[in-house]
Amino acid sequence: MDRSWMNASRITKEYENGVEEFLLFAQSKAQPMWGKFFCPCVKCGNGRRQTIDDIRTHLICEGIIRSYTKWIWHRESLDTADMSQADDVTTDSGNPIEEMIRDLGQEGFEEAHAALYDNIEVDSKMPLYSGCISFTKLSAVLALVNLKARFGWSDKSFSELLMLLTNMLPADNILPKNHYQAKKILCPVGMQYEKIHACCNDCILYRDDFAELDYCPVCGVSRYRPTNGDSTVLVSDADRRPAKVCWYLPIIPRFKRLFANGEDAKNLIWHANTRKSDGLMRHPADSPQWKAIDHLYPEFGAEPRNLRLGLATDGMNPFGTLTTNHSSWPVLLFIYNLPLWLCMKRKYVMLSMMIAGPRQPGNDIDVYLRPLIDDLQKLWDEGVDVWDANLQHAFKLRAVVFCTINDFPAYGNLSGYSVKGHHACPICEQNTSFRQLKHGKKTVYTRHRRFLKQYHPYRRLKKAFDGSQEHETAPNPLTGDEVYQRVKDVVNMFGKSQKKPSSTSNMWKKKSIFFDLPY
Template sequence: MLPTDNCLPKDHKQAQKVLNGLGLGYEKIHACKNNCMLFYKEHESLDTCPICNESRFKMTSQNRTTKIPQKVMRYLPLKPRLQRLYMSTHTATDMRWHQEKRVDDDVMRHPADGEAWKEFDRTFPEFAADPRNVRLGLATDGFNPYGVLNQHHSTWPIFVFPYNLPPWKCMKKEYMMMTVLITEDPGRSIDVYLRPLVDELKDLWTNGVRTYDKSTGKMFTLQAAVMWTVNDFPAYAMVSGWSTKGYMACPVCKEDVTSGWHAGKVCYLGHRRWLPWDHEWREKDKEFDGNTERRLRPREWSGDEILD
């Protein structure tokens, strides 16, 4: 199929060696069968889960030389992938596009035109001083790669997107970086599998990593920050930790949500609370739920309160 002098790797193992040599490999991290924890860092040498006492490995024959783990996640380190964006002159220049070439004319074309980006710059001026520092978006969702053949399986890839790039590049698949691959449903414990990524993101925010910039020919300290998470509403519940089902399913109103049982399901009423205080719909009762609306809109929660 290929010319005689081709340089394509002979098999998958050889291809992995090439990627590992480029710093684009991955590491396997064992996980507890019940999603309690990862056998990672301080727990790397354990053979049983200290939370549920479940064995780390499957039961196999006594004469088997290699042990088979119960669950495995694959982690693809983020730092070498961000560093490689600065090893090409073209991408190294594009990573500064949001500050050097973006037109600021009050038209929303890129996340850098949004108020959240500008507020972040005002809050962390030291981070914003170097346009090469990376703003990231994190996205995840589960899917079934087997279709109808296996109804109980779901795979969860976790991607990050470098939003420094111009809009015609930052959402292209060539620049999407898969950082975590969870090959079994994590249930409500996706935070357990996110720990290696969170540790690396904390280090990128606090200490950074020394990186060579091809466009300037100099070294600099690269820092990164996650600006947004992108997911659908069910995945939002898993990532944020706030349930999006039941009587308190609104992550904005939280405990102040208006909900009730109607027509065999939980319904969310009380939307008239957001209307102006003198709006005529507040006085109408028969057209809505039989009550007039005298309550104010729910208060906005601060970031520290949401985190707590």
């Protein structure tokens, strides 16, 4: 069955006839539930059931998922699927499992992962129970987990549902009986992460040279939690619990997986091929900062697939109450190569690190950012070999931190500048205009009219402001080199137990870890 219509424009007759052909196929093959079928439009993604009329509307207005060339969600048998679509994929067999493995970002069936891939392929061909032709073990688990994620079910409720379905289905069914077993089936599909032990005083991470230590070399506190409040008594080695943990989700395998999907790889060069360039600010690629990077590093700018990343972090309380003694600091990455309507979508926002504990990391956040900075430095200095599924060849991927996104207190944690006190402005520094309130003793910052244009009418107003006109010009912001001259001699001392030297002349408390990145 010819499915070239799926790549045609939605306003053509070819596409319209193809939609009707799909709807007839679905009505003749798929089993409806309450008169509804899975909708393969871009918006629903085979995760929602709709009526035939609604599916027709969605496919015309939203478009069909172009990679959905094997209609397995509408009971098209894998054995009888039209193999004429083999040219649309990189594998010769046309097996959807091989497409899935390719999307995982793997470059081949490596020995270390061969067993996991074999398990996935076996589960993809094993009927859910004897005589079942609608679902395999893998497709059933994928469908159920998709519903769990879409509607926010708890792990406990999902396990209860699996138990109920197990009892409802024939006795020889192989549906997993709880959430843990379901996750084991999908284990190769998930992303890897590193669980790194940390000093409870934020002195070090127990990795590299400190990986085998049981006590912090800076403050001497134990790596593990004591029992019964006694810091000298520890439980057995097998049951020891770390005092503090941070989770790092390596970014390089995730970038590889992103380019292994043809549609995503195409979107990542949208800024170079499809963006409207008319001198207006429509995308970060139109910004002076983007152009300055291309000018300073022409080799980097010559490859449109090289990534520009935004880094954002802030503290939050996951328990929703201000009285809970807990703080979580997620570190997120945004990819500005993507089109405007995708770069801020949740699907493309990457959680790279989670720092959790009873206290916020504060100025010691650099200790936790080290694994991320190491990967970012590798992506800049060496690059990594990545397979581009869109252009069908490998290339050397590099990446740069384009900007950081944070509020003012988090800015102080990342940069090392003291954002409190009389000289809290990192642009004005010693020229910061402040005033101490007489009764509240609060410091407020004034004279913002300095940043207006020289002949702006607000500069001459008196009554609307503090009774005086403003004639001074704004101070020039510091350049990167000027900031580096201020921080190059600062001695970094991390850890809540360490006494930091106080300095009234230098507002910079540390040399930020971001200075390890050459750019």
